[in-house]
Amino acid sequence: MRNSFLTVVIFAVLVSATYFYLKSPEIVQTKLEVLKENYSKPRDKKPVDHSKFEVLQKQFNSPQEVVKTCMSCHNEVHKELLDSPHFRWQRPVYENGRGVTYLGKANAINNFCIGVQGSEVSCNKCHASFGEEEAMLAIDANAENIDCLVCHDNSATYLKGNNMNGFPDKSVDLAVVAKSVGTPTRDNCGVCHFFGGGGNNVKHGDLEKAQFHTTNEIDVHMADNGGNLICIDCHTTENHNIKGRLFTVESSNTNRVSCTDCHTELPHESTVLNEHTVKVACQTCHIPTYAKVNSVNTNWDWSKAGKLDANGKPFETEDSLGDHVYKSIKGTFEYARNKKPDYIWFNGTAEHYLLGDKISEKETLLVLNKMNGNYNDEFSQIIPVNIHYAKQPFDPGTRMLIQPKLAALAKGEGAYWQDFDWLKAAEKGMEASGLPFSGKVDWFNTVSYWPINHMVSPKENSLQCVDCHNSENSRLAGLNDFYMPARDKYELVDTLGNLMILLTIAGLFAHGSLRYYFAKKQK
Amino acid sequence: MKEVLIYKGYERFWHWTQAVLIIFLAVTGFEVHGGYSFFGYENAVVYHRYAAIGLVVLIFFTAFWHFITGEWKQYKPTPQFVKEQIEYYLLGIFKNAPHPTKKTVLSKLNPLQKLAYFGLMVVIIPLLVITGIIYLFYRMPSATNMNPLNLTNLEPIAILHTIGAYLLVMFVIVHLYLITTGHTILSNLKAMITGYEEIEEDDDHHKKEEKKV
CATH class of the missing domain: 1.20.5 (Single alpha-helices involved in coiled-coils or other helix-helix interfaces)
Incomplete structure (x- = not known):
């Protein structure tokens, strides 16, 4: 009897030793509390107060005059800007099948307003420059045309005008703006990045005007009652090189912002969850839905554009949520709100359709940004995406997508939004792009993938095991290149x-x- | 008839711990496999892992015990009396015929039991333990250092583990039923709880039989 008692004791000791060995994580976790404390410290302490500089105590007649004044002290910084994608709309990248190439808004076709060429007068509203000719020019551009203010205005009064080629709106008091300058806030970034695609949240789905001031439920990082982080807290910036990649216009697994930068590689107390991070990106579980406040565009059919009302004027129709379902200038739209993301494998590299590429005869659905990855790729993780479909103008003669001229200040310049003539718009747009046009306009189905990285939910709302590990309605039902317990069975x-x-x-x-x-x- | 200690303290401890672990592993394991929710998925996974480690430790100790005490010989299968034992379960049991072999301290398993436990120990348990350990240490293809096994596909492992699990469940069900086929309905159960069972006094016939074994 004593022997068996001893055996029980030894056994119990062994089992509990195994248990505690497995339970205690070897790496000290960065406590969320530490992060919270770090980011609660006031960040508005500045080493300089621009409002006290003598050179800024005056009225400015043009924004270039302000920039010239900036450069009187910051006399080398323009070189960084002239080489940055915010100014050049492209940067050198390595892309599979293409080698070293330039990639950016300057040459990638997007699934929304298609591209810039021919429509700079409008598009430049979100370009950090003044004037049309600078838009595509590179290093040798006139540095005085760099728009420092759109990013560095801290007065919240600076605003670029509509169809003003990137110049500030008439209402802007440059003296006030010049004296306010400082590091970019959520407002500076959001004024462009929240409105991509021609309206709030049209493009991203996870970046929209609600995030100027929002709540924990919507976005734990940016919420006023949450982390209250500003964009550059994560998108850290050195010499105007901003960390972060958006794979609609990027192709390499470098300079990316990662959750693990702050939260470490082992953020969970549970070993099982930490193991998941090998193959599952943080965003997949922690962003259960996106477009939480306002809708995201999911489908854009350009082929339906051009209907005019009884007076020959363009019109718009909205659905009950206030989302556009039709615009004469743009076609039909589909929107989604509180959407569950789609999920794909992604290894950090992407390939793009670029302006002027010929579409093969076999293609029926053109992928504008092919996100690479699969289960067996050791760098691949499952990420959430917004999949956006469109029908775009296409030249059956050259088999290229058409870059139409969309915007102009007046009728008669061939801009589609003024004249509603696809042939003219195609001709003008392709001319501006330096590409041939056969004289025929057809339509092609396109798709683009938008990774969802923002709108992280409070941890209580993150996905649970059975959201994926079930055979009925698994979130990962579409990813069939691996065996997943509970989802998959050998019947x-x-x-x-x-x-x-x-x-x-x-x-x-x-x-x-x-x-x-x-x-x-x-x- | 006399009362003898047929299951020693360690054997009983081993048997019941193993019984609890196996049932617990089945409940958590089939929850992980999908179809019902009892502990909650994450708990089921974690509990299953700990119980599995517990079972492996127990098996290790028990193997040690069997080799040191020589009790492992009890499980050595023998073709003798297998036919008689099958006939007993198919016919004799209904006529209240005597068991074809006698239970003794030195030979407490009947020939079919020996075969069944041998199969359990040589096929089902190793199948479950080996696939289970691979499953436990399996990491998906990854550039990180969390990949000691570097397998690219979990599917064959999972399927083999599931097959093992079904076989073990079947074994347990049959085992539970056969408890009732002892000298009386409850005598086998009582023996495994108290260790003591009433067995027939040694007689000449039985001694002969032992020699054969």
Whole structure:
């Protein structure tokens, strides 16, 4: 008896030792509390107060005059800007199948307003420059045309005008703006990045005007009652090189912002969850839905554009949520709100359709940004995306997507939004792009993938195991290149297994009944 | 008839711990496999892992115990009396015929039991333990250092583990039923709880039989 007692004790000790060995993580976790404390410290302490500089105590006649004044002290910084994608709309990248190339808004076709060429007068509203000719020019551009103010205005009064080629709106008081300058706030970034695609949240789905001031439920990082982070807290910037990649216009797994930069590689207390991070990006579980406040565009059909009302004027129609379903200038739209993301494998590299590429005859749905990755790729993780479909103008003669001229200040310049003539718009746009046009306009189905990285939910709202680990409606039902417990079963094994168990029970029941019957009979 | 200690303290401890672990592993394991929710998915996964480690430790100790005490010989399968034992379960049991072999301290398993436990120990348990350990240490293809096994596909492992699990469930069901086929309905169960069972006094016939074994 003593021996068996001893065995029990030894066994218990061994089991509990194993348990605690497995339970205690070897790497000290960065406590969320530490992060919270770090980011609660006031960040508005500045080493300089621009409002006190003598050179800024005056009225400015043009924004270039302000920039010239900036450069009187910051006399080398323009070189950084002239080489940055915010100014050049492109940067050198390495892309599979293409090698070293330039990539950016300057040459990538997007799934929304297609591209810049021919429409600079409007598009430049979100370009850090003044004037049309600078838009595409590179290093040798006139540094005075760099718009420092759109990013560095801290007065919240600076505003670029509509169809003003990037110049500030008439209402802007440059003296006030010049004296306010400082590091960029959420407002500076959001004024362009929240409105991409021609309206709030049209493009991203996870970046929209609600995030200027929002709540924890919507975005734990940017919320006023949450982290209250500003964009550059994560998108850290050195010498105007801003960390972060958006793979609609990027192709390499470098200079990316990662959750693990702050939250470490082992952010969970649970080992099982930490193991998931090998293959599952943080965003996948922690952004269960996006477009939480306002809708995101999911489908844009340019082929339906051009209907005019009885007076020959363009018109718009909206649905009950206030989202446009039709615009004469743009076509039909579909929107989604509180959307569950789609999920794809992604290894950090992407390939793009660029302006002037010929589409192969076999293609029926053109992927504008092919996100590479699969289960067996060791760098791949599952990420959430917004998949955006469109129907775009296409030249069946050259087999190229058409870059149409969309915006102009007046009728007669061939801009589609003024003249509603696809042939003219195509001709002008392709001319501005330096590409041929056969004189025919057809339509092509395109798709683009938008990674969802923002609008992280409070941890209580993150996905649970069974959101993916179930066979009925798994979130990962579409990713079929691997075995996942509970989602996947080998039907034959389960069917046979259950059948054998039933037969066993039935057989034993029969055996037992016979025993009972004969036992009774013998009595 | 006399009362003898047929299951020693360690054996009983081993048996019941193993019984609890196996049932617990089945409940958590089939929850992980999908179809019902009992502990909650994450708990089921974590509990299953700990119980599995516990079972492996127990098996290790028990193997040690069996080799040191020589009790492992009890499980050595023998073709003798297998036919008689099958005939007993198919026919004799209904006629209240005597068991074809006698239970003794030195030979407490009947020939079919020996075969069944041998199969359990040589096929089902190793299948589950080996696939289970691979499953436990399996990491998906990754550039990080969390990949000691570097397998690219979990599917065959998972399928084999599931097959093992179904076989073990079947074994347990049959085992539970056969408890009732002892000298009396409850005598086998009582023996495994108290360790003592009433067995027939040694007689000449039985001694002969032992020699054969």
